Amino acid sequence: MSSHIARHLDEVRQRIAKAAADASRNPSSVALLAVSKTFPVEDVRAAFNAGQRAFGENYVQEAVAKITELTESRREIEWHFIGPLQSNKTKIVAENFDWVHSVDRLKIAQRLSEQRPNHLAPLNVCLQVNVSGEASKSGVVPDEALTLAHAIAALPNLTLRGLMAIPEPAGTLDEQRAPHRRLRELMEALRADGLELDTLSMGMSADMEAAILEGATMVRIGTAIFGARDYSH
């Protein structure tokens, strides 16, 4: 039933390898995050059995149910929270995930740091940046990213790893590249200002090639691995 997942994973790995080659980059410099939101735990297992180890989820309750079901593989799986995060959900996220990509306010970062259990390694976080202007509501505006990044980097139980963006859908490769380029240039500016960042989380099923050409180190791929999402239930 889920054999298509192994095949799709293979196709996505080949797309990543080709885009990396086109960008004269080592394919191993682009990590693949499999976005399993709305799909059942069996599909996560199928991807796991095909060698995938990093999974992204958007909805806290759904994610924790899967994390719990896959407890026997907890040490091998990296769980990434990539959805909008409200204050009342930070504790459960701090307790269950390895990464959070969607931090865009200091208050959320402070709560994650305070609520990160001491027996766990610091929580890896990315600052979500709004690189598409008014079209998107989530993410800090680029002008405020530097100040916020320094404040987050100072929190004890978080490790600020880099930046994340969800650009507006765009048609041509050049149009897709522009917002990804803005995110890369912003990360370069932050690094020049002393922040040690190594992660550019950008690129989804429709624009992973553009993101990789612009320096993505982690692409977040759902549809191309698991199929179209059904939100009806």
Ligand SMILES: *Cc1c(COP(=O)(O)O)cnc(C)c1O
């Ligand atoms: C759903 C989602 C993805 C995956 O999108 P696809 O187009 O299905 O690959 C990536 N990133 C975020 C933040 C998402 O919410």
